[in-house]
Amino acid sequence: MITKTVDVAIIGAGSAGLNARREVEKAGGSWVLIESGDYGTTCARVGCMPSKLLIAAADAAHQIVEAEIFGINAKQVTIDDQAVLSRVRNERKRFVGFVVEDTEALPKEHRLIGRARFTGPTTLQVDNHTRVESNSIVIATGSSPVIPAPYDKIREHILINDDVFMLESLPKNIAVIGTGIIGLELGMALDRLGVDVALIGRSNKIGPFTDPAVQWSVADILGSRLDFRLSTTVDQADVVPGGIALGWNDANGNRQAQTFEKVLVAAGRRPNIFDMNLEAAGVQLGNGTVLDWNPQTTQIGGLPVFLAGDASGHRLLLHEASDEGRIAGSNGMAYPNVLSHVRRTPLAIAFTDPQMAVFGKTYAELDPTATAIGEINYANQGRARVMGQNAGLVRLYADRQCCRLIGGEMFGPRVEHTAHLMAWATQQQMAIPEILKMPFYHPVIEEGIRTALRDLTEKLKVTGDCRCEDLAEAPGT
């Protein structure tokens, strides 16, 4: 047993942990970086990157079908699933390689391999080989997929998103459990790659939306393209010859059963904050997350313990994890002189088709009496129609008092781009008339956004400029 004494101990070498380390280094501090698994971030290994690789292939296959509307016809289309999955694995390996390389380039004496457990607010035990004493600790342990009850007993037979990217061939059919972002992205991609996909959701909600009008548009458009089984709680899952047999009661109370070659569980992810003896640090847990966590400082209560990335359970997104890592690293060093940081305007995107995005305040977070809503239905939007991608509904929210854009829920062509435009305008607290003074080229998808902004102007009954004093309030929390 050896003892290491450092300024900041960082648990987890993912996106948050690596960013925390960089800040500590920048501030001239000493550190250890503790990792219990393989190097490489969730994003590069099993998240954003490989899923976008699978989607790129799926979109390529889909565009061949769609080409017909333009007068281009392809016969004998072969989806070489081994080649598709091989590109996914190779590119994924390349992306992961960069991260692993960078991490392994860090001085060996600062890197510990093993599982960390708290023995006090500033002391850790790593496996049974090292004791770490520090001024502060950063928890950046990431998240793991949730495996609901009927599947946990057959864990080794089901797929989670991690496994999809290791497949060497595609199944004939698959049940995707979960209609959130991960389930939709992977389910839609597999569908386009020729797999027979059933998307099974516990609720009747598809995607990240809270706005009923947008939810309706999603149900309408995707409902006709994919095989959804909503309001369906699977209570039986058994390994049988040829796959996995699932059983559930349908909406009419009738017993249903179906056997799928594969089952992909995409029922959400939860913070990795258990089995660390957090109690020894005085950290309180509740409802699967750490209580009393401050997103502006990343500090837990008044403790010398900081929490960043997926482990916070706050927003399980790479760019948020990076920010939280940076904040945790610099506050870990500065402790007890902890600073509040302004967070970016929230932005989440799903790479479905049409794409989905939510920025700023969601519909569920609005005060209806203080809000105006503008919208654009992309069914007849010029450029979208030109590209044969004219489907979707985008709703934008503005506060009635200052006419500022405060959020939106977006379902439509290429909203990954227009959501950036809107999130930036929100963070800058721009008023709607001010946004309308910006250049909109022609013919572009962005003109659809202008239509929604003009609709907002009508709803706000703005006659001239309308803008309150700049508020000191943070854009995101």
Next chain:
Amino acid sequence: MITKTVDVAIIGAGSAGLNARREVEKAGGSWVLIESGDYGTTCARVGCMPSKLLIAAADAAHQIVEAEIFGINAKQVTIDDQAVLSRVRNERKRFVGFVVEDTEALPKEHRLIGRARFTGPTTLQVDNHTRVESNSIVIATGSSPVIPAPYDKIREHILINDDVFMLESLPKNIAVIGTGIIGLELGMALDRLGVDVALIGRSNKIGPFTDPAVQWSVADILGSRLDFRLSTTVDQADVVPGGIALGWNDANGNRQAQTFEKVLVAAGRRPNIFDMNLEAAGVQLGNGTVLDWNPQTTQIGGLPVFLAGDASGHRLLLHEASDEGRIAGSNGMAYPNVLSHVRRTPLAIAFTDPQMAVFGKTYAELDPTATAIGEINYANQGRARVMGQNAGLVRLYADRQCCRLIGGEMFGPRVEHTAHLMAWATQQQMAIPEILKMPFYHPVIEEGIRTALRDLTEKLKVTGDCRCEDLAEAPGT
């Protein structure tokens, strides 16, 4: 001969003229709208819309070829050129139809058909049927393709962009004269639709760029994909059996000749300001444009004559024409109390692949000693690589004093979207550190822009925030 007396006479029922009319109407003024040709705007009839339709089909054909890198193989790809062109014509007809319908819905007594000639600063003669007396006149007569010397004598045998969209089948081969935006968009689209395309340019410049580094990237990337004949001045063009024979001296002084089935002249457009007897209004012409025109007021000198849209020769773009039309209409009504309007940050986009965009100040307009330049080469950008679109160079410009973004030249994947983001940031006079505080999702093309912004931060040696007082200066002129 009848005489009409109105507040504002508007010559030209295109995008600028129609917008001018709306402003006059809004201000309670009386008007006539004079059109010498068919109703329907340049954009809908022969410009942005039909070219984007052709490009959409071309991209669909190209994506089938590209699908191979993802593991998707299509054999027997048929480009049904009659179906392709039929969709272009039908959709074009639909877009034009909306404009024509709106225009014909205007009261008949306010619409004049015929060619207008000035008989004084506020009087017009329309053909030989109507005399118009007004308080002010708006010229919104649009632009026409330039037909250089060797082609003018065989005008009825060559194509201009207008004609391409009326073709019922595609030629086997074509010479595209001009490597500006129109020539590139159409040339690249035809190439992808299976036509053998030679792109012939007088200079060695491809596209709208003035930045040598971006020009180099374009030459490098497009040079290997398309058949360019640069620094080539065609001096002979003759109708021969099977097409048109072109002749020129090559860079080594050797005589070259080649026969093409079709020749498309895309050598720029010029304002329609001749044959209107503008001299009678006191308007001075020079270098193919109206002299002493103010883009903030659209007024010509101190005259009661306003000039808007392509006819100004300023920026031949729909969104600029719409703005100028609005300004001209409201100032035409307000004359002599003419107001200056803030113009939007300049933004021009070419829908090539990779796409091209220029916003704010171009490289040619920079003061090199006062400017820092940041860049991103898209060859290894994460998301671009995922999509197999990792090619291009984006250069962003900031002023050293205030660290503000002031412009950029962009060649890369989906810059139609990131150019909006950047043009908006420029119009808002955002400093580079401020832009870096905005949300960037992962993995997105926008992260490439962040790389260029971070590069700019290094070049500016920004240590903290850097921002001057807001300037009253107009964003665009």
